[in-house]
Amino acid sequence: MPLLARMVATPLHIDIRRGSLADLAGVLADQRISYGGKIAVVTSAGSAQAMRELLDTSLPKADWVVAKDSSLDTAMEIADQLRESDYDALVGVGGGRVLDIAKYVAARVGLPMISCATNLAHDGLASPVAILDNNSGRGSYGVPLPLAVIVDIDVVRKAQPEMITSGIGDALSNLSALADWELGEQDLGEYVDGLAVIMARTAADALLHREDSVSSDGFLVSLAEALVMSGLAMSVAGTSRPCSGACHEISHAIDRLFPERRVSHGMQVGVGAVFANYLRGDEVLAQRTAACLRRHDLPVTHVDLGYTNDEFSEIVEFAPQTRPGRYTILEKLDLTRPEIDERVADFTQIFQG
Numbered sequence: 001m002p003l004l005a006r007m008v009a010t011p012l013h014i015d016i017r018r019g020s021l022a023d024l025a026g027v028l029a030d031q032r033i034s035y036g037g038k039i040a041v042v043t044s045a046g047s048a049q050a051m052r053e054l055l056d057t058s059l060p061k062a063d064w065v066v067a068k069d070s071s072l073d074t075a076m077e078i079a080d081q082l083r084e085s086d087y088d089a090l091v092g093v094g095g096g097r098v099l100d101i102a103k104y105v106a107a108r109v110g111l112p113m114i115s116c117a118t119n120l121a122h123d124g125l126a127s128p129v130a131i132l133d134n135n136s137g138r139g140s141y142g143v144p145l146p147l148a149v150i151v152d153i154d155v156v157r158k159a160q161p162e163m164i165t166s167g168i169g170d171a172l173s174n175l176s177a178l179a180d181w182e183l184g185e186q187d188l189g190e191y192v193d194g195l196a197v198i199m200a201r202t203a204a205d206a207l208l209h210r211e212d213s214v215s216s217d218g219f220l221v222s223l224a225e226a227l228v229m230s231g232l233a234m235s236v237a238g239t240s241r242p243c244s245g246a247c248h249e250i251s252h253a254i255d256r257l258f259p260e261r262r263v264s265h266g267m268q269v270g271v272g273a274v275f276a277n278y279l280r281g282d283e284v285l286a287q288r289t290a291a292c293l294r295r296h297d298l299p300v301t302h303v304d305l306g307y308t309n310d311e312f313s314e315i316v317e318f319a320p321q322t323r324p325g326r327y328t329i330l331e332k333l334d335l336t337r338p339e340i341d342e343r344v345a346d347f348t349q350i351f352q353g
């Protein structure tokens with residue numbers, strides 16, 4: 001008899017609302033993760049004090065560790081440090097970089113990880129991937145899913161505005177990534193996971209046509225949900241494919257070629273998505289994505305990110321090298337540099353006006 005259903009791994013507990021972080025101790029006890037609160041909390045220097053003030057009373061036995069950067073070396077150092085004690089769990093409280101460090105350290109020392117996001121700039125809240133700086137730039141490391149995901153809307157509101165809105169770009173880029181995945185299926189017979197597709201598409205669609213903004217709690221909850229769902233889509237697929245295609249290759253190329261000029265991941269992949277949709281000839285999706293980004297004052301083209309056409313051509317030309325083996329519209333078209341120059345000029349004309 002065939003299997004009648006498949007089991008899908010998800011976090012035990014997901015809590016997205018105002019004031020959710022204040023209940024962290026209760027969640028740890030209720031979910032039988034830690035009764036006594038013997039946990040390690042990894043955070044960043046910037047948010048350490050505010051987060052301690054918020055959590056110290058309910059979690060007096062927690063040990064606090066500040067991650068000085070998001071490098072593999074720092075993750076290894078923290079892992080060595082934590083290995084000495086017998087913690088029940090590791091809690092990451094912070095932005096994407098802190099959560100990535102916490103996910104990697106937890107995997108390394110075999111502790112369950114609780115993800116507490118303080119901004120909404122990325123879809124790493126609940127993803128089984130940690131992105132860390134290493135000797136060759138940046139690497140993506142597979143890690144277990146967080147055991148619980150907590151997004152406190154009151155805390156998120158205190159983040160810099162672009163660290164809230166840029167997650168919109170990351171969520172919208174799912175639609176471009178999914179189109180690239182379909183190309184892989186058509187041209188290479190790549191297996192496309194239908195459930196991962198539903199999750200990644202629903203996450204992006206939930207934001208694409210919304211008229212309200214991050215000033216409303218309702219929008220922030222939807223955005224956080226979209227980012228969590230994107231992470232779960234990657235987990236279901238067992239790969240970042242449903243949320244990462246040419247859009248992400250372009251962003252990775254910016255990180256590699258212009259590291260000092262890079263901005264948040266979500267902003268870069270948003271621009272990458274508009275360009276990839278344009279390259280695929282999907283004018284409707286390109287325009288809808290651009291309109292949504294514009295509504296939230298996010299960059300739509302490379303010009304908005306501060307790059308000349310020539311620099312962007314260099315980025316597009318380099319992009320496929322950032323993710324060898326991934327098939328997207330860039331690999332399919334395999335454009336020469338003069339062809340890229342021509343497409344970039346046309347793209348600028350259409351979307352920059």
Ligand SMILES: [Zn+2]
Pocket residue numbers: 122123170243244248265269
């Ligand atoms: Zn992303």
